[in-house]
Amino acid sequence: MIEPWLYPALTATAVVTGFVDAIAGGGGLIMVPVLVFAGLPPHIMLGTNKVQSMCGTAMATYRYRRAGLFRIGSNKALVGAVFAGAAVGALVIQRLDSRILSLAVPLLLMAVALYTIFSPRMDDTDREARIGEGAYYPVGSAIGFYDGFFGPGTGQFFATTLVGLRGFGLTRATGLTKLLNLTSNVASVIIFALGGQVIWLLGLCMALGSIAGGWLGAHSATRFGARLIRPLMITASLALTTKLLWGWFAG
Known part of the structure; x- marks a missing residue:
């Protein structure tokens, strides 16, 4: 049973997570601990969080598409690959303990942060691709x-x-990221919903906040570009790394 006051509290929290997710990703760093505090069982927490994340990402995706940062038609095959991968992942997590990844992921996020800090490629300049579209x-x-x-x-x-x-x-990468993240969220929501792992009223309330945050974040990112996205990506990556490592060693 969820306390009534948690509905507006979680909706307000979703505004912040939607804003962060639209720019740099990592909104789960904020929302997931709050959902744990609310007392949701792990799989229901994941499923319900995916609903609000999906809606906020949908708004951000719309805003990035309006800005001309990607085209859906030319990315259909990639969208299909991401959807299939996410659907399989959501099926597997309902049968396994996710702790198997909770030590490896902080190391990957640390690598992301270091790459973002030191790579000259992390700006708004398009460069020669290292791999082809199909290889991605x-x-x-x-x-x-x-x-x-x-x-x-x-x-x-x-x-x-x-x-x-x-x-x-x-x-431009952030714009396409929102389309791909929306795809993986949709696949995950479908699988979690079929498994009965979603509290719909709570998820839809949170979705309203996430949509507002997603619009604000995407608007800010398209206006300020890499000078806003890059520091937020570094901050989000390092914060996620710290949180996940703390969770691992704290048991």
């Missing part, structure tokens, strides 16, 4: 699987690999 499909599918299975840092992983492997400028 397995990468996108693997990140989608990770999002369905565990989730923290998915936005950072998409953005960093699009910059480092596909040669995208950071703002």
Whole structure:
């Protein structure tokens, strides 16, 4: 049973998470501990959080598309690969303990933070791709699987690999990241919903806040570009790393 006061509290929290997610990813760093405090069982927490995340990411995706940062048509195959990976990940997590990833992920996030700090590629300049579009499909599918299975840092992983492997400028990579993150969220919500792991009223209340935050975040990112996205990505990556490592060693 969820206390009534938690509905407006979680909706307000979702505004902040939607804003952070739209720019740099990592909104789960804020929302997941709050949902744990609310007393939701782990799988229901994950499923319900995916509903609000999906809605906030949908608004951010719409805003980035309006800004011309990506086209859906030219990314259909990649969207399909991410969707399949996320669906499999969401199925697997309902049968396994996610702790298997909780030590490896902080190391990956630390690598993301270091790459973002030191790489000259992390700006708005498009560069020559290191791998072709088709070669990125397995990468996108693997990140989608990770999002369905565990989730923290998915936005950072998409953005960093699009910059480092596909040669995208950071703002353009962030735009496409929202489309891919929306795809993995939709797949995850479908699987969690079919498994009865979603509290819909709570998820939809939180979604209202996430939509507002997603619009504000995407508007800010398209206006200020890499000079806003880059420091927030570094901050979110390091904060997620600290949180996950703390969770691991605290048991």
